[in-house]
Amino acid sequence: MFKKDIIPGAKSKVKSSAQRAIRAKVLDQYPLLEPYIEDIMPKKEQLDLVKLPDRVSLYALGSTPLFFQHMDDPLLPHLTLIHRYPTLFHRLRVDRGAIRFVLSGATLMVPGLTSPGGRLPSDTPDKGGQVSEEGRYGTEELEPGTVVVIEAEGKENACFVGTLKMGTAEMKKVKKGQACEGGHYLGDGLWSLNLG
Amino acid sequence: MAEASSSSEFPKKVIYCGICSLPPEYCEFGGTVKKCEEWLQQNHPSMHEKLYSQEAIEQNLSTLSLEAQKRAEKDAQKKAAKAASAEAKAQEQRATSKVLIKRIERNKRKYVTAVQGLEAFGLDIKKVAKDFGKKFATGSSVTKVPGGGEEITVQGDLSDDIYDFVVENYKDVPEDNIEMVEDKKKKAAG
Numbered sequence: 158m159f160k161k162d163i164i165p166g167a168k169s170k171v172k173s174s175a176q177r178a179i180r181a182k183v184l185d186q187y188p189l190l191e192p193y194i195e196d197i198m199p200k201k202e203q204l205d206l207v208k209l210p211d212r213v214s215l216y217a218l219g220s221t222p223l224f225f226q227h228m229d230d231p232l233l234p235h236l237t238l239i240h241r242y243p244t245l246f247h248r249l250r251v252d253r254g255a256i257r258f259v260l261s262g263a264t265l266m267v268p269g270l271t272s273p274g275g276r277l278p279s280d281t282p283d284k285g286g287q288v289s290e291e292g293r294y295g296t297e298e299l300e301p302g303t304v305v306v307i308e309a310e311g312k313e314n315a316c317f318v319g320t321l322k323m324g325t326a327e328m329k330k331v332k333k334g335q336a337c338e339g340g341h342y343l344g345d346g347l348w349s350l351n352l353g
Numbered sequence: 354m355a356e357a358s359s360s361s362e363f364p365k366k367v368i369y370c371g372i373c374s375l376p377p378e379y380c381e382f383g384g385t386v387k388k389c390e391e392w393l394q395q396n397h398p399s400m401h402e403k404l405y406s407q408e409a410i411e412q413n414l415s416t417l418s419l420e421a422q423k424r425a426e427k428d429a430q431k432k433a434a435k436a437a438s439a440e441a442k443a444q445e446q447r448a449t450s451k452v453l454i455k456r457i458e459r460n461k462r463k464y465v466t467a468v469q470g471l472e473a474f475g476l477d478i479k480k481v482a483k484d485f486g487k488k489f490a491t492g493s494s495v496t497k498v499p500g501g502g503e504e505i506t507v508q509g510d511l512s513d514d515i516y517d518f519v520v521e522n523y524k525d526v527p528e529d530n531i532e533m534v535e536d537k538k539k540k541a542a543g
């Protein structure tokens with residue numbers, strides 16, 4: 158989605174009514190953010206809307222990017238926001254071998270998640286002989302269209318956020334194909350965008 | 354996503370690499386690992402110790418097949434070479450780029466000063482234009498140049514002052530690369 162460097166378009170102030178709507182949408186999509194929403198998007202502070210190429214809108218607080226959205230698709234959290242509130246989103250994990258592909262903007266493929274180093278919901282903690290945090294990746298299978306944060310084997314912070322193209326239950330069955338639609342990865346144009 | 358019980362654990366503080374901007378645990382995938390490592394060692398020694406210990410490196414390798422290791426290594430080399438050549442190119446560009454400070458006569462004894470080329474030295478010319486405006490208490494704006502590019506236009510004959518100000522304040526611009534020119538208005542015929 159942001160493989161190239163981004164030249165940000167016009168920046169405008171979000172009207173307070175629209176700001177309320179965005180806040181409600183964020184909470185609807187990410188209910189676990191509720192206790193922190195006043196820190197993330199304070200009611201009294203002005204939210205900005207920055208137009209990005211290809212009909213992507215970015216919502217930012219000052220120079221801090223928060224959420225972005227392609228047309229009317231779901232709001233996706235910026236990776237810096239995910240890093241600050243890591244456990245409040247649906248998460249999956251890719252194996253170490255997939256990291257460099259993710260960071261070069263390649264489509265996230267299912268084998269990176271189903272291999273021993275990868276994690277899907279309900280994976281047993283000792284899968285592949287490695288210890289994973291109990292329950293870190295949930296027990297609920299995720300449907301296509303769900304926004305997921307992708308962590309990486311051996312890394313603390315997430316490296317990707319996108320929308321599932323295939324449900325996690327199906328991934329376990331077929332073990333191949335594309336896992337996510339284009340999203341936002343560490344080092345991409347959105348990451349490097351300076352809102353100064 | 355179930356462990357959000359204590360509400361004081363967030364926001365989590367995350368350190369980002371001063372060289373490549375990623376969380377330092379991901380520096381290894383970029384082309385500037387050497388510089389990243391130096392930066393981390395200087396700025397966050399304990400994190401450096403953790404990430405670059407022999408043990409950590411071995412563990413990283415053990416999770417990849419031999420073939421994948423080779424591919425990853427080749428990939429890393431390519432990236433490093435690319436980053437190095439980009440850096441060399443940028444440096445060369447810096448060495449050969451010129452900043453032009455041009456005195457332009459607008460009307461009789463009315464001048465503007467145009468400044469071109471600062472962007473080649475990594476400067477944000479919108480910001481510089483603002484700095485000029487503040488420093489000299491005059492109109493200063495960024496205007497498009499016919500044929501592409503932008504220049505800063507400052508109201509008044511300030512060539513010498515701007516020269517000094519640039520040399521003094523923007524250390525990335527070598528004094529030798531600044532050139533002063535005069536653009537006299539052609540005498541109107543008759």
Ligand SMILES: [Zn+2]
Pocket residue numbers: 370371372373374375377379380383385389390
């Ligand atoms: Zn780095």
